[in-house]
Amino acid sequence: MTAWTLAASVLVAGAAYLVLTGYLSTWRKYRGVRLITCPENARPAAVSVNALRAAHWRAVAGEPVVNLKSCSRWPEMQGCDEACLSQIEASPQSCLVRTIVADWYTGKACVFCHKPIGRIVWHERPPAIRVSDGAIHEWTGVRVEDLPDLFRSADPVCWSCYVVEGFRHDHDDFVVERHRIEETMHTIAPSSAVY
Secondary structure, three states, X not given: OOHHHHHHHHHHHXXXXXXXXXXXXXXXXXXXXXXXXXXXXXXXXXXEEOHXXXXXXXHHHOOOOOOEEEEOOOOOOOXXXXXXXXXXXXXXXXXXXXXXXXXXXXXXEOOOOOOEOOOOEOOOEOOEEEOOOOOEEEHHHOOHHHHHHHHHHOEEEOHHHHHHHHHHHHOHHHOOOHHHHHHHHHHHOOOOOOO
8 A cells, every 4th residue: 555545545534534423413413302482373392303414414515404304283384484493503402302301300209209210211211200180101102292281280200100100000900009908907906916
């Protein structure tokens, strides 16, 4: 291998690295579902940015071209001027649904076991919410645009209690609570202890 071939290979590898780094950072910046306020009706809406297109333009031209891939107000409002993109461009991380949900759980404790929710592990043990009618839902089971209203009236539920309460709801006849048995034993024969 000659010195010129080596120099050309290093330059190509360096250019590819810079392009790929810009592509990946732009893709990471714009991927995910976001909660924005629709400028048309001032109500929450769930949107997704076309992150692949933005990353492609970032890699090719240097500036991302940002447009919506989906919106909860489509198809009836499809073709709007996408003025909500200014909210995303101003603060891409703060309008991400994961950021909003994590911020809501910060400093809260589970309504059942009273343990702090702690750091959220999204792919293994996502937390849940108990809504005003007592139903328990994993946060992914609700519409994104309903989250602000739900968070005003909902209670946080840790993953463990979500699983337990879900089992209790589905199979109440299989659930035995120890503290109820112990209370019953004490009320039936409180002085029948064997010495």
